[in-house]
Amino acid sequence: xxxxxxxxxxxxxxxxxxxxxxxxxxxxxxxxxxxxxxxxxxxxxxxxxxxxxxxxxxxxxxxxxxxxxxxxxxxxxxxxxxxxxxxxxxxxxxxxxxxxxxxxxxxxxxxxxxxxxxxxxxxxxxxxxxxxxxxxxxxxxxxxxxxxxxxxxxxxxxxxxxxxxxxxxxxxxxxxxxxxxxxxxxxxxxxxxxxxxxxxxxxxxxxxxxxxxxxxxxxxxxxxxxxxxxxxxxxxxxxxxxxxxxxxxxxxxxxxxxxxx
Numbered sequence: 130x131x132x133x134x135x136x137x138x139x140x141x142x143x144x145x146x147x148x149x150x151x152x153x154x155x156x157x158x159x160x161x162x163x164x165x166x167x168x169x170x171x172x173x174x175x176x177x178x179x180x181x182x183x184x185x186x187x188x189x190x191x192x193x194x195x196x197x198x199x200x201x202x203x204x205x206x207x208x209x210x211x212x213x214x215x216x217x218x219x220x221x222x223x224x225x226x227x228x229x230x231x232x233x234x235x236x237x238x239x240x241x242x243x244x245x246x247x248x249x250x251x252x253x254x255x256x257x258x259x260x261x262x263x264x265x266x267x268x269x270x271x272x273x274x275x276x277x278x279x280x281x282x283x284x285x286x287x288x289x290x291x292x293x294x295x296x297x298x299x300x301x302x303x304x305x306x307x308x309x310x311x312x313x314x315x316x317x318x319x320x321x322x323x324x325x326x327x328x329x330x331x332x333x334x335x336x337x338x339x340x341x342x343x344x345x346x347x348x349x350x351x352x353x354x355x356x357x358x359x360x361x362x363x364x365x366x367x368x369x370x371x372x373x374x375x376x377x378x379x380x381x382x383x384x385x386x387x388x389x390x
Contacts, residue, residue, distance in 0.1 A: 160371060161189035161261055163379045165360050166207060170381040173236045175205040176243045180254045186383050190261025192294075192359075195248050197274055202226040203248035203281070209267070211245055221245075249281050256286045263335075263357075263379070265294040265316060275304055279311070288312055292355075294335055298323055301332055314357065320345045328352060335359055335377070338366050346373055 167179025168186060180191050194207040204221050212218050212235045219229055226247075233242040248264075255262040264278070282291055294314045295301055301313045315327035319340040327334055334349050335357040346356045357377035361367045370378045 160375060161377045162384060163190045163192050163261065163263055163357070163377050164188040165192050165379045165381050166194065167191050168381075168383070170362075172238050173234060173243055175207060175246060176234070177246050177250060177254065178239065178241055178243055180246075180251060180260075181258070184254070184258035184260055188260070188383065190263065190290075190377075191251075191255065192263035192265060192379055193248075193251050194265050194267050195278070196221045196267045197270070198226050198229060199223055200225040201274070203274065203278060204229065205246045205248060205251055207267075214242075248278065249285070252281055252285045252291075255290065260290070261377075262286070262291045263294055263314075263377075264291060266297070266300050269297050270300050270303075272303065272307070275300070275307065279304075279308060292333065298326065301327075302330070305330065305332075312355075314355070316359075328354065333357070335379070338370055338378075341373070343373055346375065350374070 164179070164183035166174035167176065168183040168188065169179055172179040172182050175193055183191050193205050195203055196206050196209055198204050198221055204226070206221050209221050210218050211221060211229060214233045214235050221229060230244045233244060236243050252262065254260070266278070278293070282288060288311065292312045292314045293301070293304060294316045296316050298315065301315060304311055304313055312333065314333035314335050315323065316335040317324050318337045320342050324334065324336070324345060328349055331352070331354065333355040334346070336345070336359070338358040338361045341358060349356050355376045357379065358370045358373070358375050359379035361370045361378050361380045362382055367378060367380065367384060
């Protein structure tokens with residue numbers, strides 16, 4: 130650890146102490162709560178229903194996972210497989226949009242017939258409800274699909290309310306080269322070489338809440354970069370995330386609690 134990092138660490142400790150003593154404005158008033166894959170503890174993840182319900186119960190934004198269908202449509206799915214009501218499954222990369230949306234998904238949460246959601250529809254929902262949109266790119270993206278993703282946001286919403294995330298550094302590097310002003314966020318676990326590279330390149334950071342070092346976040350903040358944690362799913366984790374002073378908390382639950390309105 131170099132002298133600069135040591136200094137920031139000391140400042141971080143005093144900042145957290147003062148915050149806990151109530152000297153600073155309550156962190157809850159400054160932190161955005163992001164519904165992880167939509168309100169996925171109560172509704173089927175990455176679907177229209179999960180995003181809309183997240184807005185209705187009071188989340189500040191949503192996170193979603195963007196993948197690419199066989200015919201090039203930007204689709205929302207964690208991993209790559211859709212599971213259907215009839216017991217079948219399809220890999221998003223091996224099937225066309227028409228095939229993927231030809232029958233309802235397996236939905237163990239509600240009686241709603243739900244179908245795979247597109248990235249375009251996600252941005253429309255975020256716009257209509259004034260929600261902050263986390264856009265996580267799954268896998269490495271060809272240039273034309275990065276361009277398409279950017280153009281959809283340009284057409285439908287505003288980048289002030291969006292952030293592009295990826296665990297694949299090449300996606301972020303290509304986007305920074307092509308679109309220097311785009312809000313980009315590296316998504317990772319604990320401190321490693323890629324986290325340091327993200328900071329050096331000026332990317333924001335989203336880290337696993339139970340695998341994060343406070344000094345790491347403070348070093349990002351010292352450069353004016355935004356910080357987020359995932360996935361804070363109980364009171365203890367949410368309280369810890371707030372004590373870190375992060376800008377965003379991702380959760381499967383509403384403010385860390387399994388409640389609905």
